[in-house]
Amino acid sequence: MADKKLVEEITAMEEDFPQWYTDVVIKAGLISYSNIKGFMVIKPAGYALWEAIQSHLDARFKATGVENVYMPMLIPESLLQKEKDHVEGFAPEVAWVTYGGMEELQERLCVRPTSETLFCDFYKDDVHSYRDLPRLYNQWCSVVRWEKETRPFLRSREFLWQEGHTIHATAQEAEERTKLMLQVYADFCAEDLAIPTIKGQKTEKEKFAGAEHTYTIEALMHDGRALQSGTSHNFGDGFARAFGMQFTDKDNQLHYVYQTSWGLSTRIIGALIMVHGDNSGLVMPPKIAPTQIMVIPIQQRKEGVLEAARALAASLSDFRVKIDETDKSPGFKFAEQEMRGIPLRIEIGPRDIENGECVIVRRDTREKITCSIAELPAKVAQILPKMQQDMYDRALQHLKDHTYTATDKQSFEKIFEEKTGFVKAMWCGDRACEEKIKEEYGVTSRCIPFEQEEVAATCVCCGKPAKKMVYWGKSY
Amino acid sequence: MADKKLVEEITAMEEDFPQWYTDVVIKAGLISYSNIKGFMVIKPAGYALWEAIQSHLDARFKATGVENVYMPMLIPESLLQKEKDHVEGFAPEVAWVTYGGMEELQERLCVRPTSETLFCDFYKDDVHSYRDLPRLYNQWCSVVRWEKETRPFLRSREFLWQEGHTIHATAQEAEERTKLMLQVYADFCAEDLAIPTIKGQKTEKEKFAGAEHTYTIEALMHDGRALQSGTSHNFGDGFARAFGMQFTDKDNQLHYVYQTSWGLSTRIIGALIMVHGDNSGLVMPPKIAPTQIMVIPIQQRKEGVLEAARALAASLSDFRVKIDETDKSPGFKFAEQEMRGIPLRIEIGPRDIENGECVIVRRDTREKITCSIAELPAKVAQILPKMQQDMYDRALQHLKDHTYTATDKQSFEKIFEEKTGFVKAMWCGDRACEEKIKEEYGVTSRCIPFEQEEVAATCVCCGKPAKKMVYWGKSY
Numbered sequence: 001m002a003d004k005k006l007v008e009e010i011t012a013m014e015e016d017f018p019q020w021y022t023d024v025v026i027k028a029g030l031i032s033y034s035n036i037k038g039f040m041v042i043k044p045a046g047y048a049l050w051e052a053i054q055s056h057l058d059a060r061f062k063a064t065g066v067e068n069v070y071m072p073m074l075i076p077e078s079l080l081q082k083e084k085d086h087v088e089g090f091a092p093e094v095a096w097v098t099y100g101g102m103e104e105l106q107e108r109l110c111v112r113p114t115s116e117t118l119f120c121d122f123y124k125d126d127v128h129s130y131r132d133l134p135r136l137y138n139q140w141c142s143v144v145r146w147e148k149e150t151r152p153f154l155r156s157r158e159f160l161w162q163e164g165h166t167i168h169a170t171a172q173e174a175e176e177r178t179k180l181m182l183q184v185y186a187d188f189c190a191e192d193l194a195i196p197t198i199k200g201q202k203t204e205k206e207k208f209a210g211a212e213h214t215y216t217i218e219a220l221m222h223d224g225r226a227l228q229s230g231t232s233h234n235f236g237d238g239f240a241r242a243f244g245m246q247f248t249d250k251d252n253q254l255h256y257v258y259q260t261s262w263g264l265s266t267r268i269i270g271a272l273i274m275v276h277g278d279n280s281g282l283v284m285p286p287k288i289a290p291t292q293i294m295v296i297p298i299q300q301r302k303e304g305v306l307e308a309a310r311a312l313a314a315s316l317s318d319f320r321v322k323i324d325e326t327d328k329s330p331g332f333k334f335a336e337q338e339m340r341g342i343p344l345r346i347e348i349g350p351r352d353i354e355n356g357e358c359v360i361v362r363r364d365t366r367e368k369i370t371c372s373i374a375e376l377p378a379k380v381a382q383i384l385p386k387m388q389q390d391m392y393d394r395a396l397q398h399l400k401d402h403t404y405t406a407t408d409k410q411s412f413e414k415i416f417e418e419k420t421g422f423v424k425a426m427w428c429g430d431r432a433c434e435e436k437i438k439e440e441y442g443v444t445s446r447c448i449p450f451e452q453e454e455v456a457a458t459c460v461c462c463g464k465p466a467k468k469m470v471y472w473g474k475s476y
Numbered sequence: 477m478a479d480k481k482l483v484e485e486i487t488a489m490e491e492d493f494p495q496w497y498t499d500v501v502i503k504a505g506l507i508s509y510s511n512i513k514g515f516m517v518i519k520p521a522g523y524a525l526w527e528a529i530q531s532h533l534d535a536r537f538k539a540t541g542v543e544n545v546y547m548p549m550l551i552p553e554s555l556l557q558k559e560k561d562h563v564e565g566f567a568p569e570v571a572w573v574t575y576g577g578m579e580e581l582q583e584r585l586c587v588r589p590t591s592e593t594l595f596c597d598f599y600k601d602d603v604h605s606y607r608d609l610p611r612l613y614n615q616w617c618s619v620v621r622w623e624k625e626t627r628p629f630l631r632s633r634e635f636l637w638q639e640g641h642t643i644h645a646t647a648q649e650a651e652e653r654t655k656l657m658l659q660v661y662a663d664f665c666a667e668d669l670a671i672p673t674i675k676g677q678k679t680e681k682e683k684f685a686g687a688e689h690t691y692t693i694e695a696l697m698h699d700g701r702a703l704q705s706g707t708s709h710n711f712g713d714g715f716a717r718a719f720g721m722q723f724t725d726k727d728n729q730l731h732y733v734y735q736t737s738w739g740l741s742t743r744i745i746g747a748l749i750m751v752h753g754d755n756s757g758l759v760m761p762p763k764i765a766p767t768q769i770m771v772i773p774i775q776q777r778k779e780g781v782l783e784a785a786r787a788l789a790a791s792l793s794d795f796r797v798k799i800d801e802t803d804k805s806p807g808f809k810f811a812e813q814e815m816r817g818i819p820l821r822i823e824i825g826p827r828d829i830e831n832g833e834c835v836i837v838r839r840d841t842r843e844k845i846t847c848s849i850a851e852l853p854a855k856v857a858q859i860l861p862k863m864q865q866d867m868y869d870r871a872l873q874h875l876k877d878h879t880y881t882a883t884d885k886q887s888f889e890k891i892f893e894e895k896t897g898f899v900k901a902m903w904c905g906d907r908a909c910e911e912k913i914k915e916e917y918g919v920t921s922r923c924i925p926f927e928q929e930e931v932a933a934t935c936v937c938c939g940k941p942a943k944k945m946v947y948w949g950k951s952y
Contacts, residue, residue, distance in 0.1 A: 032598060035555070036585065039548035041598050044613070047544045068523045072515035073587070073618055073634055074571070079511070095550070096575035097587065100633075101568050101622040109512065111549070111573065111587070122508060122517050137520070141618070142549055146577040157576075158549055 010339075012279050017223040018151075024273055025152045028282045028340050038150035038157030042266075045340060048290035049269055050160060054140060056192045056288065057162065057264065060184050066136045066164060071118040073141070074109040079117045083242040086116060089209020093146045095157075111144040116210065116235075116261055119165035120243035123257070130169050130249050133257065134177070138164040153270035154227075154476050161265035167257040169249065171236065174258035178234040181262040182215040185230035193268070194285040194392040195219050195275050196399050197229060198422070198471055200447030205431050208261075212236040218446045218471065220399045221274035224420030226446045226473035229271050232262035270476070275395050276364075282341025283364050285391050286384040293380065294337045295323040298330050298349030308353045308373075312346065315377055319384070338363060343387055344380065364391055403471075407456040409463075412472075416441045422473050426466030428459035437461055437472065446471040486815075488755050493699040494627075500749055501628045504758045504816050514626035514633030518742075521816060524766035525745055526636060530616060532668045532764065533638065533740065536660050542612045542640060547594040549617070550585040555593045559718040562592060565685020569622045571633075587620040592686065592711075592737055595641035596719040603733065606645050606725045610653070614640040629746035630703075630952050637741035643733040645725060647712065650734035654710040657738040658691040661706035669744070670761040670868040671695050671751050672875050673705060674898070674947055676923030681907050684737075688712035694922045694947065696875045697750035700896030702922045702949035705747050708738035746952070751871050752840075758817025759840050761867050762860040769856065770813040771799040774806050774825030784829045784849075788822065791853055795860070814839060819863055820856065824849075840867055879947075883932040885939075888948075892917045898949050902942030904935035913937055913948065922947040 010027060013020040025031055030046035042050065058068070074097060081087045094110035112118065123135060140162045150156050164181060168174040182199060189195040197217035207214035211233035219229045239245070240256035249255045276283040286292050293316055297309035306325065313323045322342075324333045330347070337345050341363060348358040358376060360369040364387055371379045402421030406412035415423050427433060427445070434445055437460075448468045459466045486503060489496040501507055506522030518526065534544070550573060557563045570586035588594065599611060616638045626632050640657060644650040658675060665671040673693035683690035687709035695705045715721070716732035725731045752759040762768050769792055773785035782801065789799045798818075800809045806823070813821050817839060824834040834852060836845040840863055847855045878897030882888035891899050903909060903921070913936075914920055924944045935942045 032602065034548045034594070035597060036548060036550060036552060039550065041548070041594075042546040044543035044545055047546055050546075051544065067520035068527065069520055070518035070523055070526075070618075070636065072510045072512060072517070073620065074512060074515065076512060093577050095573045095577075095585075097571045098574045099572035099584075101570065108575075109571075118510070118517075121511060126508065142546075144549065160546065 010279065010281065013222065013277075020277075020279070021270075021274060022152070024277055024281050024339075030269070031152050033152075036157075038147060040152055040156055040158075042160075045290070046269065049272075049284070049288070050266060052288045052290050053192075053268060054162075057184075057188050058140075060188055061138055061162075061164065064136070064180060064184065066138045068139060069137045070139055070141070071112075071115050071122065073112055075112055075115075075117055077108045077110065079121055080110060082117060082120075083210050083239050086210035086239075090114065090145075095144045095146055112141070113143055113145045114261075114263070115139070115141075115143075115163055116165065116239060117243075119261075120239050120245060120259075123167050124243050124245045127167065127245065127247050127257065129247055133247060134166055134168045134173065136164070136166045136177075138162055151270075151476075153266050153273075155267075159265050159267065161263050163261060163263045165259070165261045167240075167245065167259050169247070169255070169257070171258045174236070174260050175234055178215060178232045178260045178262070181260070182217060182230070182232040185232070185262070185264055186217050189217060189219065189229060189268075189271075190392065192285070192287050193272055194287075194388055194395060195229070195271055196392065196396040198447060198449055200449035200471065202231075202447060203431075203434060203445045203470070205434050206445060208233045210235065210238060212238060216447050218422075218473075219271050219275060220402055220422060220473075221271070221476070222277070222398070223274070224402050224474070226422065226471075226475045227267070227271050227274070228446070228475065229268055230262070230264040233260060235259040235261070276391060277341070280335070281339035283391070284341040284343060286343045286388045289341070289343050290320065291322050291340075291342050292319045292384060293321040293344045293346060294333075294342045295321065295346045295348065296330055296333045296337065297323070297325070298347055298352075300325065302350050304353060305348070305350060309348050312348055312358060312373060312376065315373075316380060318377065319380060343384065346376070362387055364394075405455050406460055408458075409460055412460045413441070416443055420474060422446065422471045424453065424455055424469055425460035425472060426454070426456045426458060427468050427470045428462055428464045429467040430459075430462070433459055433461035442474060443472050444475055446473045446475065486755065486757065489698065489753075496753075496755070497746075497750060498628070500753055500757050500815075506745070507628050509628075512633075514623060516628055516632055516634075518636075521766070522745065525748075525760075525764070526742060528764045528766050529668075529744060530638075533660075533664050534616075536664055537614055537638075537640065540612070540656060540660065542614045544615060545613045546615055546617070547588075547591050547598065549588055551588055551591075551593055553584045553586065555597055556586060558593060558596075559686050559715050562686035562715075566590065566621075571620045571622055588617070589619055589621045590737075590739070591615065591617075591619075591639055592641065592715060593719075595737075596715050596721060596735075599643050599733070600719050600721045603643065603721065603723050605723055609723060609733065610642055610644045610649065612640070612642045612653075614638055627746075629742050629749075635741050635743065637739050639737060639739045642736045643716075643721065644735070645723070645731070645733070647734045650712070650736050651710055654691060654708045654736045654738070657736070658693060658706070658708040661708070661738070661740055662693050665693060665695065665705060665744075665747075666868065668761070668763050669748055670763075670864055670871060671705070671747060672868065672872040674923060674925055676925035676947065678707070678923060679907075679910060679921045679946075681910050682921060684709045686711060686714060688714060692923050694898075694949075695747050695751060696878055696898060696949075697747070697952070698753070698874070699750070700878050700950070702898065702947075702951045703743070703747050703750070704922070704951065705744055706738070706740040709736060711735040711737070752867060753817070756811070757815035759867070760817040760819060762819045762864045765817070765819050766796065767798050767816075767818050768795045768860060769797040769820045769822060770809075770818045771797065771822045771824065772806055772809045772813065773799070773801070774823055774828075776801065778826050780829060781824070781826060785824050788824055788834060788849060788852065791849075792856060794853065795856060819860065822852070838863055840870075881931050882936055884934075885936055888936045889917070892919055896950055898922065898947045900929065900931055900945055901936035901948060902930070902932045902934060903944050903946045904938055904940045905943040906935075906938070906940075909935055909937035918950060919948050920951055922949045922951065
């Protein structure tokens with residue numbers, strides 16, 4: 001009974017996708033709601049996943065020369081206001097500290113919504129000569145944005161993220177870094193999270209507040225909605241001029257620095273759930289899974305079973321393995337392991353022991369593989385990368401199957417009436433058309449992809465000559 | 477000239493210890509002051525040290541079954557007020573958020589100064605049965621306390637730390653966990669940071685706001701002042717009663733849980749500097765040093781020198797090694813490596829190459845060791861643990877040399893007039909005596925050590941029969 005219940009409590013994704021998502025987030029033990037709207041408690045299973053993401057991504061950053069630092073959590077109002085577009089973008093959604101202890105502060109301080117202004121304020125005094133450049137700093141921290149609508153991981157008032165902030169001697173170097181970090185995000189998503197993404201540029205309307213341009217990776221969720229999964233911004237010398245960030249170049253003249261920033265947040269956990277999850281819960285790609293294998297003894301009270309299960313777990317010490325020795329029923333343990341998305345389950349009972357065997361069950365396909373105990377480590381070493389690849393391939397197939405092409409307004413309309421996914425369509429470049437499409441269909445421009453195709457000659461909205469092909473979609 | 481200057485800029489510790497400390501913190505590139513009082517920018521060298529500390533300590537926590545989580549950064553005022561002693565201790569020094577975006581909040585939220593109240597609020601709904609216990613959660617985060625006097629790492633308005641919060645079915649289990657975590661801190665300090673500490677209990681006056689009792693490890697700085705380096709608190713069921721944290725035990729009755737918390741912060745970096753540093757800068761224990769070896773080529777423009785230096789660095793890939801190929805002079809590079817406290821420097825020049833040799837210089841003793849290039853990795857593998865042990869032995873000797881015993885008020889007075897260090901003296905247990913000692917000599921009770929000695933029969937202050945031996949000292 002209890003086994004059934006655990007599974008039945010999840011809404012099927014076909015029935016109500018948003019409810020399925022919330023169910024998984026809660027039942028898989030990733031988070032718990034706190035008593036402040038939009039703030040969540042990240043529980044051990046959720047935080048272990050974030051630690052794994054941090055460790056993979058941080059290694060990729062460091063391989064490109066990035067160093068970690070830590071900036072203050074609070075930003076004086078006057079500092080936030082120095083760059084005009086930036087303050088307009090963020091001031092409406094920050095949390096303000098007005099009292100320190102018993103005293104009212106002379107100047108309000110906001111909890112960082114992002115830290116461009118702090119990095120600028122730091123760099124302007126820390127960098128003097130071309131010898132000091134580039135500076136490639138990153139920080140892992142939490143930020144606060146006072147959002148109206150909130151959903152766990154996808155949009156919360158506080159979230160964890162990394163924000164990289166670099167400064168360079170030339171515009172070209174800054175542009176190369178902006179693109180490099182987008183590529184790092186895309187590789188991380190593809191290789192570690194098994195999530196394929198579309199790389200491209202945000203339109204003027206959708207770019208980051210204060211950026212010259214913003215690059216993005218866009219992933220497609222199981223319900224056909226898009227999720228912006230990582231962004232990389234090129235600021236040119238805009239902030240440098242606002243903050244006076246100058247350096248003496250080899251020509252002995254003062255020049256403004258060129259700047260980038262790039263960020264990826266706990267939102268990516270939302271992507272992981274919505275790309276790979278199924279009606280039994282989470283499915284975690286083996287590379288990123290905090291626990292890769294759960295060993296579940298069958299009839300564990302029978303003599304020799306627990307010992308055999310432990311020996312088996314010990315033989316898998318090259319992997320992240322756990323053994324479930326609780327007094328729950330095997331069925332309950334299966335359901336729990338599936339809900340938590342642990343990639344492999346290994347079942348071992350009295351009959352298996354007699355035959356010198358055990359049963360491996362893949363979380364993604366539910367394929368059951370009987371394997372001799374002696375060959376288990378070699379078999380697992382084979383299955384895990386295979387599963388990682390299969391998960392990527394399926395996600396890529398899903399993305400392809402849900403990417404449509406519209407050549408004119410009629411076909412554009414028809415697709416969004418009937419389907420949800422990416423729609424490739426031409427655009428004249430006018431903000432008015434972008435806004436009209438959003439108003440009429442609830443659809444936004446996801447990105448101007450790096451890989452351009454000319455699917456038609458005219459803008460899907462106004463019919464004037466087209467400049468760019470754009471990915472459109474409904475987004476989270 | 478430039479080489480000299482780099483060293484000369486540091487104040488000697490014998491001349492002005494606080495100034496020496498500030499000089500090292502800045503010149504070793506650990507931090508930079510931000511433009512908000514009491515908030516600092518932790519620069520790459522400082523943050524890499526914190527990452528090393530995190531990684532060692534986190535592994536020790538996990539080995540005792542601890543899991544990491546993340547709680548909200550903000551605490552509603554009503555939640556902070558639930559435990560009377562706790563709110564009295566912290567409310568005067570918190571930062572208050574009063575606006576979210578453009579709207580004034582209905583209830584003020586404070587930036588967490590510590591998260592007992594959040595963990596209680598979470599546990600009360602998350603734990604139902606004895607099967608759910610114990611819960612052993614920890615978080616790595618930043619906290620804010622609106623201190624009046626601030627000094628980098630030692631006392632700042634924002635600092636990074638970990639805070640562990642556990643709940644248990646029995647008082648005994650909670651007490652065992654409180655002591656276990658203190659031991660984890662003591663072992664970490666001794667084995668990883670080469671810092672010996674005194675373990676003991678805080679007096680009622682000095683214990684944590686809301687705790688039943690507080691255990692502490694106290695370290696002795698080079699100037700003879702004490703630094704509280706880690707604390708572990710047993711809350712009994714005080715918070716459980718205030719928050720209604722109950723569980724159904726095996727007897728089918730509702731019981732309150734027993735609770736602990738324990739924390740260690742970036743303050744420990746201050747200890748590291750003041751225990752091991754010297755007049756040339758930082759000295760980092762090899763185990764924790766982000767870079768263990770700096771290879772410095774001599775006459776690097778001569779043919780073959782850079783290649784030999786690189787080959788030598790490559791041969792040391794089992795260690796954390798860097799090579800300084802900048803166009804600074806060797807003397808400048810030596811000074812910089814010494815300032816940053818990198819444990820070993822390896823010098824290699826044309827004559828060394830001819831002889832198949834190089835020179836190893838220990839940062840702590842400045843001992844120069846000539847070594848054949850072929851035997852270098854083996855030699856380094858020998859020297860690093862030796863240096864770690866020597867650093868601990870010297871720190872322990874310093875602690876012993878600066879620990880005095882006072883049997884009566886006169887000798888107590890005399891010691892503190894002439895010396896700075898720990899003073900062991902008896903205490904009657906009355907808060908009045910503790911306050912009088914603080915007022916008269918500026919000296920606080922550091923701890924009632926676990927290892928008690930009866931150095932006299934009567935209280936060093938009032939002369940009444942003594943109950944406990946106490947370590948007294950001037951503190952940071």
